[in-house]
Amino acid sequence: MKTYSKFLLALLAPMVVSATAYAAGAVVVAKGSDIAALDAETAKKLFLGRTPQLSGQNVVLLFQKDGAAREEFETKVLQRSGADLTAYWSKLIFTGKANAPVEAGGDADVKTKVNSTPGAVGYISEGAVDGSVKVLCKY
C-alpha cells in the first residue's frame, strides 16, 4: 500500500508542477490589504472598469506598460488587447465613466505601486509574486 501511494505521488507530482507552471500571472494588491480574493471573471470586470470600488475604497488600476506580463493578462483574463482595448478605455476615460488606469513599468513597479497607492490593484507574472504583495487570484 505504501509503495502504491508513493507511486501515486510520483505520478501526480509532475501534474502539480505543470499546473503551477500553467498559472502565468497573479492579480495583486498591497500586502496588508483587506480586499478579498476574487476569481478571474471578477478580475476581468475589474480591469474593464466595471468595479469602481473594492472594500469601500476607490480602485486604482495598474496596467503594465508592455511586456509578456501584460500580454498574458490581456489574453487570459481580459480577452481584449491592442487597439480594441485602447478604444474601450478611451470611451470610459473621456466620458468619466471610470478613472483612467495608471501605467506601471513592470512587475517590480507594480509591487511598489500597490503598496504606495491606496486602492491600487495590479497584475504581475507568477514568478514575481513574493511576500510584498497579497494575491487576489492567479490566472
Added chain:
Amino acid sequence: MRKLSKLPLLGLASLAIASQAHADVAFHGYGQIVAGTVFSNNRTFPAESQGYSYHADPTFTPNSNFALQATAPLDSSISATAQILARGDDDFQPKFQWAYLKYQLNDTYALKAGRLQLPFYQYSDYQFVGEAYPWVVPPESVYFTQATHYDGLNLSAEKSLGDWYFYMQAIYGAFEQSVSTPVTTSSGTISVTDHVHGHNLTGLTLDSSYNDWLSLRAAAFVEKLTFEGDGNPNNPVSQIGLLTSLFEAAGYNDTARAITTSNDPNLYYVASAQINRHNWLLIAEYQGLQNIAGASGAFTPQISSEYISLGYHFGKLLPLVTVGHRNQWMRADKMKSSLPPGAQLLPGLSADSAIDAIASNPQLRLKDYFYEFGVRYDLTPTVALKLDFTHYESNYKTSDFGPAAAAYVNPQDANRLLGAVTFSF
C-alpha cells in the same frame, strides 16, 4: 474673444497646479486630423450637421480636433476633471467640453456635477473621440442634432448581474450653445448661426452588455427648447421669427405663439444595439424626436432617423458598410388646422401658403439616405487610420409643396470622401 479663449487652458493649468500636492493628477488626450472633399456638383455636402462643411476643395478643418483632459483626485472618493476640446469647425478655439466634480458614493452609484457631455445617443458622450469608434464621423443620419454638452447633474448606477452588466444614468440640467449651419441659397452657400437654449433637460439612459459581445441601449429625454436665429433672411429659424410677427400683425396671436420656437417641450427617444462577435461587428441605432406640446410649438422639427452598420475584423483592418436614413418634418397640417379657412396674412399671401413656405425649406424638411463604405486600420494600439466614402441621396423635392417652395433649391445627391488619423494618449 481671443483672451477669453485662453481661459480654458488657464483653468486646466490651475487644476494641475492645485493638485500638485497629490502627485496623482492624470493627463490624457485625444485628437484627429480629418481631410475631406466633396466631388459632385462643386457644392457643399448637403448634410452638414454640426457646422461641418466640406466642398470640392479638400479641407482639413471641419472634423479635426484636439483635446486634453486632466483628472485630479481631491479625496478618496471625489475627483475633479476638466476636458478642453479645440474643434476645427470652431477655429480650434479651446473650450471646456467637460468640467465636473465626481463623487463615487459606493461601488454602484456615482454623482457628477458641472459641465457634462449629453448622453443622447450611443456615441454622443464621446462623439469627438475618433479613437473609440469605427467611422470617421458617427453616422450623420442620427448624429446631426446640435447640442453637445449641458450644465447640470448626472447620477449613474452600475451593476453586474451574472453575464450581464448594466449602466444607468439620470441627468438633469440646461444648455446654451451657438450653432453655425451652412445654408444653400440660389447664390451659393452661406453660414448662418442659431442660438439654441435647452432647459429643464431631464433624461434616463440604460446601457446593458451581455458577456461583452452584445450591447443594448435605450434612452429618453425631455427638454424645453428655444431657437433664436441671427436675423439672416436665409436662416430658417429667422424665417420662422418673421412668420411669427406676420401672424401677430394679422391678429392670429394663438397661431403666432404656436409657431415661435421658444420653450417647446420635446421628447427624444433612442434605442441602439451592438453585436461584436466572431469578428463580425453590427451596430444599429434609432432616434425619434417629438414635440409634446400639442399644436403649440408645431414648428419644432419632428425627427425619425436610423442607421445600421455591418463590419468584419480582418485583424487590424475593419471594413464597414453603413446605411442611414433621416426624416425630419414640420407639423404644417397642425398649424393650418388652428386657422380659420381662407386666413390671409398680407394681401395676396394666405396663411396656408406662408406656413407651407417655411415647412418646405430644405434646411428644415429633411428626407434623405446615406450610403457609406469605410475602412479602419489600427496602425498601433493608440493610432488608427480611417477612410470613409459617403453617397448622399435626397428624396425630398420642393415641387411636392407646389409654388410655396419655388424659392428653394432642391437638395442634390453628393459624394464625399473623408480620411482621418486618430490618436489618444
